[in-house]
């Protein structure tokens with residue numbers, strides 16, 4: 001029992017360290033994209049994005065902590081004894097296999113989030129950012145995160161891995177989420193994008209056009225989009241979602257409860273006021 005508690009304490013400590021490293025990565029990317037942005041968005045638009053997205057992140061985490069949402073993994077772990085990898089000896093091989101399966105599972109979840117209206121209503125909160133920057137990676141609706149936690153618990157049971165393993169995989173995925181949302185251009189990005197999801201691939205996923213944003217669903221590994229034929233390589237003309245404007249966290253939260261049809265109806269009733277038009281994005285020469 002004591003040994004089990006020690007390993008849980010080790011797991012929790014390792015994850016806390018990994019999380020701190022992920023936050024450092026976030027801050028470094030923030031500085032890099034500020035110094036050398038790939039797309040030059042209007043200053044006020046990008047500032048608003050940072051503020052809204054960071055507020056969303058903090059409020060969402062507060063809600064998830066109050067609900068003790070991540071402890072659901074520990075509950076799920078009780079039923080993990082018969083899962084796919086349950087009989088594998090603990091080690092790097094098991095971690096890597098769990099990582100690949102988790103990445104595939106999140107790919108599938110992401111595809112579903114785009115294809116089912118019920119899930120899209122929450123996921124579109126992530127897509128309605130008019131800019132594309134590292135803070136877009138923390139912009140989510142709290143219900144999107146809660147539903148995803150339920151889905152991940154199912155993963156813990158089906159795959160049969162320790163909850164701490166899943167949490168460590170999640171934090172590694174967080175590094176990549178920050179990375180592929182960064183408004184930067186990397187040297188030799190084409191060759192890197194053959195293996196992992198890079199900013200240029202994920203930028204297509206934030207295109208205004210549905211035909212373009214319904215692509216490149218991967219989080220870390222580029223292989224899933226290749227296998228399922230959802231890979232798309234191009235330069236999106238505009239970023240965000242047409243018709244949808246959310247300027248602060250409260251609007252962002254409420255957005256999920258307004259369907260596109262209702263939005264059209266609402267817009268007809270709202271008097272037309274002054275509307276700030278963001279400057280057309282300019283790309284810095286490569």
Ligand SMILES: [Zn+2]
Nearest residue numbers: 110114123205
């Ligand atoms: Zn998406």
Ligand SMILES: [Zn+2]
Nearest residue numbers: 126181202205
């Ligand atoms: Zn994204």
